[in-house]
Amino acid sequence: MAPTGTSTEDSTWTGRPDLSDIPNFWTAPIAERAAAFAALREREPVPFYEEPESGFTRGPGFWALTRLDDLTEASRTPSVFTSGKGATNVADMPPEFLEFYGSMINMDDPRHARLRRIVSRGFTPKRLAGLTEEVQRTARTIVDDVIDAGGCDAVTAISARLPLKIVCDMMGVPASRYEFVFDRSNIILGASDPEYVPDADNIVAALLQAGHELAELMRDLGRHRIENPTDDVTSALVNAEVDGERLTPDELASFFILLVVAGNETTRNAISWGLHLLTEHPEQRAVWLADLDGVTPTAVEEIVRWASPVIYMRRTLATDAVLGGQQMREGDKVALYYWAANRDPAHFRDPDAFDVRRSPNPHVGFGGAGPHFCLGAHLARREMTVMFRELLTRVPDIAATAPPRRLQSMFINGVKSLPVTFTPGGSR
Numbered sequence: 001m002a003p004t005g006t007s008t009e010d011s012t013w014t015g016r017p018d019l020s021d022i023p024n025f026w027t028a029p030i031a032e033r034a035a036a037f038a039a040l041r042e043r044e045p046v047p048f049y050e051e052p053e054s055g056f057t058r059g060p061g062f063w064a065l066t067r068l069d070d071l072t073e074a075s076r077t078p079s080v081f082t083s084g085k086g087a088t089n090v091a092d093m094p095p096e097f098l099e100f101y102g103s104m105i106n107m108d109d110p111r112h113a114r115l116r117r118i119v120s121r122g123f124t125p126k127r128l129a130g131l132t133e134e135v136q137r138t139a140r141t142i143v144d145d146v147i148d149a150g151g152c153d154a155v156t157a158i159s160a161r162l163p164l165k166i167v168c169d170m171m172g173v174p175a176s177r178y179e180f181v182f183d184r185s186n187i188i189l190g191a192s193d194p195e196y197v198p199d200a201d202n203i204v205a206a207l208l209q210a211g212h213e214l215a216e217l218m219r220d221l222g223r224h225r226i227e228n229p230t231d232d233v234t235s236a237l238v239n240a241e242v243d244g245e246r247l248t249p250d251e252l253a254s255f256f257i258l259l260v261v262a263g264n265e266t267t268r269n270a271i272s273w274g275l276h277l278l279t280e281h282p283e284q285r286a287v288w289l290a291d292l293d294g295v296t297p298t299a300v301e302e303i304v305r306w307a308s309p310v311i312y313m314r315r316t317l318a319t320d321a322v323l324g325g326q327q328m329r330e331g332d333k334v335a336l337y338y339w340a341a342n343r344d345p346a347h348f349r350d351p352d353a354f355d356v357r358r359s360p361n362p363h364v365g366f367g368g369a370g371p372h373f374c375l376g377a378h379l380a381r382r383e384m385t386v387m388f389r390e391l392l393t394r395v396p397d398i399a400a401t402a403p404p405r406r407l408q409s410m411f412i413n414g415v416k417s418l419p420v421t422f423t424p425g426g427s428r
C-alpha cells in the first residue's frame with residue numbers, strides 16, 4: 001500500500017487547530033496539519049495558545065508565528081525575541097535542567113557569541129572537509145550492511161546510523177557507546193511520546209537522568225582528552241585556548257548534549273522523510289535519478305523544507321512588540337513555526353508539493369537568519385547528500401512499504417520507523 005499524507009487535497013480540516021493538543025493535532029495526517037496551518041496563516045497568522053500538559057509547570061501560553069516574513073523578522077531581532085529566558089521549548093526549563101540543557105541555544109549575546117565562537121572551531125571548513133571521507137565511508141558501510149537483505153527498517157538501519165556515527169566520531173565517543181547515546185537522545189527528543197517515556201509523570205525525571213548520563217560520558221572523555229589529546233573536536237575544545245577562551249567541563253557536557261540532540265535526530269528524520277517522499281513521488285525519483293549531480297543539491301534543500309525536522313523554536317519577548325499585526329507584551333512566549341513558514345504560499349509556489357528541483361527555495365528548516373542559525377547545516381547537507389547519492393546509486397528502487405510511524409511530538413517532526421524494500425544486491 002502506498003503511504004499517504006503528502007497532499008492537502010483530501011483534507012477536510014475547517015476549524016481552529018489546537019497546536020497544544022499533542023496526541024491529536026500533531027499525530028494527524030500531514031495533509032491535515034498543512035491544511036490547518038494554511039487556514040491559520042490566512043485567518044489568524046499569530047494565534048495564541050494555552051500550553052500543553054508536558055510534565056513541566058504550565059506557563060501562561062504562547063503566540064505562534066505561521067508566516068515566513070514574521071518568523072524571519074523574529075529570528076533577525078534577537079535583542080527583542082530572546083533565547084536566554086526560560087527555554088527554546090514552550091515550557092520553561094526548571095533550574096536543575098540548566099546543568100545539562102543550558103547550552104548556547106538557550107543563551108543570548110554576549111554569552112551565546114562567546115560559546116559559539118569557541119565551538120565553531122569544531123565546524124571549520126577544514127574540519128568539515130576532513131569529515132567528508134568518513135561520511136562517505138560510513139554511508140557505504142550502511143548500504144553494504146543492508147544490501148543483500150533487500151529490506152530493513154530505514155530509520156534504525158539507515159537514517160539514524162550516519163549522523164550518530166559522525167557526531168560521536170567528531171567528539172571522540174567510542175563505537176561501544178553509540179547505542180547508549182542513541183537511546184538517551186531518543187528520550188530527550190521523544191519525551192512526549194509514550195513509547196520513550198511511558199509514564200507522563202516521569203518526563204522530568206527521565207530527561208534529567210538522560211542528561212546526567214550523557215554529561216558524565218562527556219566529562220570523562222573531556223578529562224581524558226586533557227591528558228591525551230587527539231585530533232577530535234573534544235580535544236580541540238578542552239585544550240585549545242584562543243583569546244583566553246576555552247570550554248569548562250560543564251560547558252563541554254551541555255554542548256555535547258546539544259550536538260547529540262540537534263545533530264542526530266534532525267538529520268535522521270530528514271533522511272527518513274526523504275525516503276518516504278521518494279516513495280510517494282515516483283516522478284520526482286525519476287527526475288533525481290536522471291541527473292544525480294545536478295539535482296541532489298536542490299533535492300536535499302527540498303527534503304529539509306518539506307520535512308522541517310525541527311517544527312519550532314521558542315523565543316521570549318524582552319520588550320513589548322508588534323509582529324504580524326499582533327500586539328505582544330514583554331515576557332510573552334513566541335513559537336517560530338518553521339514547519340508552517342516552510343509552507344507559506346507567499347514564498348513557496350505550490351508549497352505542499354515535493355519538487356526536487358525547487359528553486360528558489362528560501363526555507364527556514366535550519367532556522368531563520370540570526371545568531372542561532374544551525375551550526376551544523378553544512379554538515380547535515382553533506383550527510384544527506386552522501387547518503388542519498390549512495391542509496392540512489394546502489395539501491396535506486398528503495399521504497400517504503402508502509403507509511404512512516406511518526407513520533408508524538410509538537411517539537412520534532414520525527415519518524416520512529418519506516419519499512420523499506422529494494423532489489424537485493426542492488427539493481428545497478
Ligand code: HEM
Binds near residue numbers: 105270376380
Ligand atoms: C537536517 C538536519 C538539521 C536541521 C533541520 C537542523 C535545524 C536546526 C534549527 C531549526 C536550529 C535553530 C535555529 C534558530 O533557532 O534560529 C538549529 C540549531 C542548531 N543546530 Fe541544527 N539542524 C540540523 C542538523 C544539525 C547538525 C548535523 C548539527 C551538528 C552536528 C547541528 C547543530 C546545531 C546547533 C549546535 C544549533 C544551535 C546553534 C546556536 O544556538 O547558535 N544541527 N538546527
